[in-house]
Amino acid sequence: MAKSYEELMGALGRAVFFRPARRRVRDLLSRDAHPQLLVDGHEYPLFDLSMNGISFLSQEGVESWPAGRDSDVTLLLHGREVYRGHGRVARLEPGPRKGVRIGLALVGGFLDLPEILHQDEEGQLETDLRAGPEFWRTRIPQAFQDAVGRAVHFLHFYRRVLDRNEARYRARPARDGDPLADLAHRALAALREPWAEIQRSASRAAVECLDDRTILLASKRLTETLVTPVLSVCPIAHRAYTKPLGYAGDYQVMRYYYNDALEGDSVFAQVFHKFGVEHPLSAGVRTRKGFVVRLMEEEHDRYLARGEAEPVFRVASLGCGPAREVSDFIAQRKGWPGQVAWTLIDQEDEALSIAYNDSHRQLMATGADGALQCLHLSFVQIIRDPSLLPIERGQHFIFATGLFDYLGEAVAQVLIRTLFDQLAVGGLIALGNAMGPNDHFWSPEFILDWTMLYRTREEMLRLGRLLPETAEVNVEIEPGNAYYFLLIRKH
C-alpha cells in the first residue's frame, strides 16, 4: 500500500537510536481489515501503530486521558482478535475535528507487526474465497462496469493486433526504414483519441463511486483486476503501480514524464506508455515545469532590477525530485550577473543525486555562476524545526510541484506558513496542485492506485489561511490546464 507523504522522512528520520516506527493504519493494513480497537471495552478509531504502542482518536476531552492512565486494550482485524493487553497513556496530541489523539505505550507486551500483517492477509483470503468477485460486482454501478469493460476490450483487442503485427514485421526480412517504429506511430495516431475518450468516460462513470468508500474500493479493485495487468508492461504504469519507493510519483516516474518518449519492450508497451505520459496530468507536469521556469526567470529579472552590488538570487524547491526546472533555467538563461543559489529539498536521496548531477552538468556546460545545496529532509521535519534549514537569508523564490496534491488542508496550511517565514520581502512562493474536479482522475486513482487531492480554486485559496495580511495571494492555471498554482507574494 502507498505511503503518505507525511511518512516519508528523509535522512534525519532514520535516527541513531532504534525506535519502532509508527505506521498509519491506512498505510499498513489492507482496505478490508476493518480494524477495531477496544480501550476498556469502548471502540475508538485506530490511528497508527508500532511494535510498542498504538494511537487512537477520541472526541472525549483531554481530561478523560490523564498521562499514565492504564487501560485494557484489544485489537481486532477482520472481526478476529489479534492483540489483547494493557496500555498506558503516554502522549496526547490534537486530533482532527477538535478531538484528541491518544498515544498508548503497551505495558508488558508488544505488537508483533509481521504476525498482524499475516493475520490481515489471512483475513483477506478468507473474505475473497467466501465473497468472491460476484459479491462486489452486484454493488458496483453498472455504468462503471460498462466503462471498465470497454477499456478492457480496447486494451486486449489492441494488444493482440499490435503483438501480431509486431511479430509479422520482425519475421519479415528488413527492407527500408524501421517498420516497428512505423507501426508504433500508426497506432499512436489511430488510438490516441479513442483511448483518451474511454478514459474520460470511465472518469465520468467513476464519480458515482466516490461517495461510498465500500463501492469505491470495490470499483478500484475491479479496475486493478481487469485493466492494470494489461498495462503493466508499460514502464510508467508498472513503476507507478508497484511503487518500489513506497509512493507513485517518484523521480523515475517524473523522468518518464519529462522524457515523453516511446519506452517499453514491445510496440504495445511503447504505445500505451506514451499515452500514459501524454495523459493530461502527465503532460501537465511538463507544462507546469515550463510555467515554473518562466516564473523563476521573471523573479530573477525583478530581483536583478533592484541593482544590488553583489546580487545573489536565492531559490528553494521543496519536494524537488529531479529538479528539471533548475537545469532548464540554467540551459535557457546560460548566464547572469552575480550568482543564483538553489536549495533543493527532497526526502529521497536518489532524486537529489539526479537533481545535483543534471543541474551541475548545465552549470558546467554554460559556465553560469550557480550554487547548489541539496538537503535530504522531509517537510515534516522542516515544519517541526525550521532551523534545520541551513538558509541564512530569505529566499526570493520558493516553489513546490507534485507535493501539495498529497497534503491534507491543515498540514498544507502550516507548511505554507513555514515557507512564508523563509521568504524574503518582495519574494514569491509558487505551489502547484492538480485541478479538480476533472474528467481524467480515473487512470491515476483506479488503474494505478495513485491518490491525489484535486483542489478547486476556492480550496487552493483556503490553503493560505494562516498567512498574515502582508501576503498577497492569487491562483493561476498553468498552460496545460491541469494544475493550479497558488502564488504568494510577501510585501
Ligand SMILES: C[S@@+](CC[C@H](N)C(=O)[O-])C[C@H]1O[C@@H](n2cnc3c(N)ncnc32)[C@H](O)[C@@H]1O
Ligand atoms: C511527484 S514528485 C515531484 C517532483 C518535482 N517537484 C517535479 O515536479 O518534477 C514528488 C517529490 O516529492 C518528494 N517528497 C515526498 N514526500 C516528501 C516529504 N515528506 N518531504 C520532502 N519531499 C517529499 C518525493 O521524494 C518526490 O521526489
